[in-house]
Amino acid sequence: MANGHGGLMAMYDKLHFPSPPANDAAEALRTQVRDFLAVTISGRTPLQRAESWNGFDRDFSRALGARGWLGMTWPRRYGGHERSTHERYVVVEETLAAGAPVSAHWIADRQSGPTLLKFGTEAQREAILPRIARGDCVFCIGMSEPDAGSDLAAVRTRAEPVDGGWRVTGTKLWTTNAHEADYMILFCRTSGSAADRHKGTSQLLVDMKATEGMTVRPILDLAGQHHFNEVHFEAAFIPSAALIGVEGEGWSQVMSELAFERSGPERFLSSMQLLLELVGALQGSDSELAQAAIGRLTAHLLALRRLSRGVATMLAAGQDASTQAAIVKDLGASFEQELPEIARSLVDAEPDRRSTQDLLAVLGYTLMSAPSFSLRGGTREILRGIIARGLGLR
Amino acid sequence: MDDTDGLLARTTERLLAEQVDDAAMRAAASGLWLEQAWSAAAELGLPLAMVEGEQGFGVALSDGFALIRLLGSRAIPLPLAETMIANLLLARAGLPVAEGVVALIPAAAGVRLDRQGEGWRARGVADRIAWGRNAAALVVEGDGRIALLTSGFEVSAAGTNLAQMPRDQLTIDGAAQVASWPGLTLLEAGALVRAVAAAGAMETLVQLCTTHVVERTQFGRALSGFQVVQHALARLASEAAAAAAAADLAVDAFVASAADAGLAIAAARSRVGEAVGVATGIAHQLHGAMGFTEEHRLHWFTTALWSWRDEFGSAGWWTRHLGAAMLARPKAAYWPTVTAV
Numbered sequence: 001m002a003n004g005h006g007g008l009m010a011m012y013d014k015l016h017f018p019s020p021p022a023n024d025a026a027e028a029l030r031t032q033v034r035d036f037l038a039v040t041i042s043g044r045t046p047l048q049r050a051e052s053w054n055g056f057d058r059d060f061s062r063a064l065g066a067r068g069w070l071g072m073t074w075p076r077r078y079g080g081h082e083r084s085t086h087e088r089y090v091v092v093e094e095t096l097a098a099g100a101p102v103s104a105h106w107i108a109d110r111q112s113g114p115t116l117l118k119f120g121t122e123a124q125r126e127a128i129l130p131r132i133a134r135g136d137c138v139f140c141i142g143m144s145e146p147d148a149g150s151d152l153a154a155v156r157t158r159a160e161p162v163d164g165g166w167r168v169t170g171t172k173l174w175t176t177n178a179h180e181a182d183y184m185i186l187f188c189r190t191s192g193s194a195a196d197r198h199k200g201t202s203q204l205l206v207d208m209k210a211t212e213g214m215t216v217r218p219i220l221d222l223a224g225q226h227h228f229n230e231v232h233f234e235a236a237f238i239p240s241a242a243l244i245g246v247e248g249e250g251w252s253q254v255m256s257e258l259a260f261e262r263s264g265p266e267r268f269l270s271s272m273q274l275l276l277e278l279v280g281a282l283q284g285s286d287s288e289l290a291q292a293a294i295g296r297l298t299a300h301l302l303a304l305r306r307l308s309r310g311v312a313t314m315l316a317a318g319q320d321a322s323t324q325a326a327i328v329k330d331l332g333a334s335f336e337q338e339l340p341e342i343a344r345s346l347v348d349a350e351p352d353r354r355s356t357q358d359l360l361a362v363l364g365y366t367l368m369s370a371p372s373f374s375l376r377g378g379t380r381e382i383l384r385g386i387i388a389r390g391l392g393l394r
Numbered sequence: 395m396d397d398t399d400g401l402l403a404r405t406t407e408r409l410l411a412e413q414v415d416d417a418a419m420r421a422a423a424s425g426l427w428l429e430q431a432w433s434a435a436a437e438l439g440l441p442l443a444m445v446e447g448e449q450g451f452g453v454a455l456s457d458g459f460a461l462i463r464l465l466g467s468r469a470i471p472l473p474l475a476e477t478m479i480a481n482l483l484l485a486r487a488g489l490p491v492a493e494g495v496v497a498l499i500p501a502a503a504g505v506r507l508d509r510q511g512e513g514w515r516a517r518g519v520a521d522r523i524a525w526g527r528n529a530a531a532l533v534v535e536g537d538g539r540i541a542l543l544t545s546g547f548e549v550s551a552a553g554t555n556l557a558q559m560p561r562d563q564l565t566i567d568g569a570a571q572v573a574s575w576p577g578l579t580l581l582e583a584g585a586l587v588r589a590v591a592a593a594g595a596m597e598t599l600v601q602l603c604t605t606h607v608v609e610r611t612q613f614g615r616a617l618s619g620f621q622v623v624q625h626a627l628a629r630l631a632s633e634a635a636a637a638a639a640a641a642d643l644a645v646d647a648f649v650a651s652a653a654d655a656g657l658a659i660a661a662a663r664s665r666v667g668e669a670v671g672v673a674t675g676i677a678h679q680l681h682g683a684m685g686f687t688e689e690h691r692l693h694w695f696t697t698a699l700w701s702w703r704d705e706f707g708s709a710g711w712w713t714r715h716l717g718a719a720m721l722a723r724p725k726a727a728y729w730p731t732v733t734a735v
Contacts, residue, residue, distance in 0.1 A: 015597060015635040019642060030733065097729045272729070280725035288714055295717030299640065299664035302735055306639040327632045387631055388624035391604055 014323055014390060017310025026086045033094040036067060041100050046358040049099020050273040050365045053266055054227055056180060057101035058135070064095070065135025070109050074117055079130030085316035089265070089309065096269040103177065108132040111260040112139035112185055115203070119245030119253050124205060128183065142172045142186035142206065142231065143254065149174075150382045153197045153251065157188040157233065159204060165239040166190070166204065168213075171232045178216045178229035181208045186238075187254050190247055201250030205242045212236060223353075223368040255322075261377050263311045263325035268304040268332030270373070271339050274366045275301070277359040278343050293342050300335045304328065323390030326383040333374040340367045397457040402443070406461055409434055414470055419694055422471035423558040427528055432472055432495075440474055442491060444482040449491045455649045458482070459590050463641075466591025467598045469698040471559050473497070473525040475587045480533045483583060487540045487573040494530030497523045497564070500581035500706065505566055507536040514572040516541055519550065519565050524705075526562030527552060533580065534566070540575035543568050555701035557694065578648065582659050584706035586644050589662040592670060592702045593641040595695045596634040599677040602692055603627055606681055623680065630676040633669040640665035647735065654735045660716035661735065667709020670699045 040063055041049075048055065064070055072088040074080025095102050113132045116124050131137035148154040157170025168188060178184065184206040192200030206214070213236030218226045245253050275297060282290040307328050314321040343363050344351070351364035374380040388394050397403060413431035422428055435441070442450035444458035453461075462475040473495050480496035499505055505518030516534050523529070532543040546568010553561045607617040607627065617623045640662040647658035674696040678685050685692040703709045723731060 015600060015631055016638050017635065017642075019646060093733075276725060276728060279720065279728050282721055283725060285721055286718075291714040291717035291721060292710065293717065294720050295660070295664055295713035295715065296668070298716055298720050298732070299661040299668075299713065300636075301732060302643060302658070302661045303636045303640040303665045305732065306643045307635060310639065324635075327635050330628070331632050331636055381625070384625040384628035385621075387628035391600070391627060391631055393604070393607065393618040393624050393627060 018313045020309035020313050023086045026090045030090045037098045047361045050362045052270040053102050053106050055101030056103040058104045060101050061105035061135035070135050071133030078125050079133035089312050093265040097272050099273050105135050108139035111257050115257045138181045140175050140178045140181035140184045142184045144174045150379050159188050159190045168233040168236045175229045175231050178231045198251035202247050203244040203250050262329045265308050267329045271336040271366050274362050277362045281359050326386040330383040336373045337370045441477040445485045459645045462590045463594035466594030469694045489542045489573050492531035495528045496531045497529040498580050498584050499534040501535045505534050514570045516570040517567050521563050522561040523564050525560045526564045535580040539572050541570035541572045543570050557698040585663050586659050588702040588705050589641045589666045592666050593638040596637050596673050598695050600631050600634050603680045626676050630673050633673045637666045637669035658735050660712045663712035667703040670703040
């Protein structure tokens with residue numbers, strides 16, 4: 001109701017997100033995606049589905065690519081399919097809601113590919129984008145460091161210019177899928193010092209399979225699972241052709257990349273399996289407690305989906321949605337962290353990842369994942385700072 | 395008529411600014427009927443704005459709800475939103491639109507519609523009817539029918555909501571014009587109006603708070619410089635955004651006459667109801683003691699929100715209603731329902 005009528009929209013501020021347009025093509029696609037998933041991942045248990053975007057399966061990513069559902073919005077000449085943002089949104093939310101193993105293409109399709117498309121050289125685009133669109137290229141994100149978490153501008157990893165390229169020294173941390181990845185987009189300092197903050201940083205495309213002087217060490221999370229890593233560079237040589245975009249402009253490129261990272265439906269759908277198991281367990285219940293809980297969670301989910309589709313609509317129109325994306329991610333994380341607490345209050349049994357009862361297994365898994373929801377991709381504190389800035393307080 | 399250039403919205407905003415100033419807000423809170431403001435709004439055509447065809451102005455429904463949001467953002471103490479939606483429903487039912495203030499009486503009020511000779515008669519006692527004392531006509535729902543009464547009702551007990559807006563008990567015994575009514579219930583229509591108005595009022599809370607924390611100085615600096623204040627306001631803004639999104643979802647479902655419009659309205663009322671609690675709490679905390687006075691404008695919005703969230707069905711009732719509807723469907727239907735609403 002807001003966006004279709006410009007005069008009224010002018011009075012409303014950035015808290016009134018635009019309406020997603022009705023899109024018949026996207027809804028037709030939704031049926032195809034559901035049919036595909038019903039067959040392709042029929043063997044996955046609820047616990048496996050609960051892994052959500054941590055589920056790694058190259059074959060699944062290739063199957064998705066073969067259907068033309070990766071790199072969907074990119075130009076055909078780079079292996080893309082020139083479909084709409086809303087069609088891509090449908091594929092993303094359907095795969096997440098079904099608990100498909102999306103980890104092998106997730107980062108590449110969401111942010112690395114778009115970053116290369118926007119800032120990469122022609123050679124980089126031609127070499128890499130078609131592989132991502134085929135579901136054949138795994139990316140990891142080289143941003144966080146031991147002393148640069150929320151304070152990303154404090155990066156110390158340094159690329160010294162040498163003949164024909166760079167010598168990189170430093171350590172990246174919390175690097176999801178570094179042990180599987182084909183490439184990393186490395187955010188590092190190429191000139192000046194840490195005191196220069198945003199100036200003098202750049203992004204480099206690192207070949208994870210053929211870079212000497214680089215070591216990957218696993219870091220297990222509190223559930224004992226291996227998703228993230230420490231990646232150490234010891235005078236590793238990176239060729240000059242690996243520079244993405246403009247030397248020294250890394251900060252603005254990274255901010256653009258984070259807008260892709262923060263806006264999607266994964267920010268409130270990663271615990272969807274727990275909600276579905278809970279709905280299944282409470283099915284037909286005449287308990288007012290159960291009805292109130294499911295009603296509240298459903299109302300939150302509907303509002304979050306509407307907000308998230310509003311952000312997608314803004315991005316499709318080329319608008320800056322950084323404040324709105326931060327709102328979706330902050331609300332989404334709170335929703336997902338409340339979910340296991342609410343489930344606990346309705347189920348009189350202990351959570352156990354090894355339980356034969358799906359609900360208890362999924363509850364155990366989700367409880368142990370929940371702390372990360374308000375850490376990954378920008379902490380709650382960082383997001384609220386971004387929102388406050390959007391309101392003009394900073 | 396499409397209000398694509400926002401002319402009607404701008405005209406309405408100007409009218410409200412002129413006619414409902416702070417003095418008028420205080421007068422209304424003391425029990426005065428704002429006759430001049432009502433007449434000006436009626437002259438502009440607001441009561442019939444959403445009515446299609448020759449009887450009304452045929453403003454696009456989405457633009458009509460944008461006006462309701464605007465009325466809510468100013469907590470206007472007049473039954474304009476109720477009358478707009480009542481006339482829309484009357485026209486859709488094939489009944490004549492009404493002159494003056496129209497009150498909505500949902501089926502839950504228990505007013506009976508009985509045949510009497512060739513016509514119909516409405517009988518019963520309806521509680522907490524918005525501006526019942528000013529109503530020139532009633533729209534009553536019962537047994538899948540909708541009825542228009544222009545006489546045969548009186549105030550049997552006067553009351554107000556927390557914002558001092560009239561909520562009166564009406565005793566009804568009068569002849570009614572009746573039509574069958576397969577559409578959304580009056581409860582749903584009224585609930586939607588309150589959700590949209592509340593979304594507007596929460597946007598005003600954000601504006602009031604932002605202005606206040608930028609202007610107010612303590613410990614030698616603006617409140618807005620304190621991170622704890624920034625984060626509180628960020629949370630308020632996020633709740634306001636979620637409420638607006640939930641209300642928009644319900645409006646779109648209403649406009650499209652979607653099969654699941656009732657679920658969308660229930661979701662809106664649940665999410666808005668929760669947002670009101672968080673948002674009003676933060677707004678008062680940020681305003682300190684001065685926001686707790688009658689003199690300050692803040693309470694016009696917070697008291698209205700505290701009432702609106704539970705009018706036409708409490709937020710708790712709507713939440714359970716939504717939950718029961720979702721739990722009545724198979725688990726496999728949960729996600730498809732979410733994407734269809």
